[in-house]
Amino acid sequence: MIAAHGEPMQASAPPDIAEEFRTVLKAIDTSVSNLKPGANANDVLDPVYGERNRPAFDAVENYDCGGGDG
Numbered sequence: 001m002i003a004a005h006g007e008p009m010q011a012s013a014p015p016d017i018a019e020e021f022r023t024v025l026k027a028i029d030t031s032v033s034n035l036k037p038g039a040n041a042n043d044v045l046d047p048v049y050g051e052r053n054r055p056a057f058d059a060v061e062n063y064d065c066g067g068g069d070g
Contacts, residue, residue, distance in 0.1 A: 023056035
């Protein structure tokens with residue numbers, strides 16, 4: 001669901017967060033594609049929760065898009 005909603009947003013991602021945004025979507029897609037018989041938990045969890053992509057997830061999580069909370 002996250003990847004489906006995020007994919008169309010890639011083109012409009014602000015330049016200062018675009019690379020991290022793409023990394024997050026790719027990690028989610030990789031995780032989902034690893035959900036198959038014979039895969040182990042690390043195959044699914046590492047792309048999303050592993051150290052390699054953590055900086056991108058943190059950047060996207062903490063990015064201030066200026067939308068405000070209300």
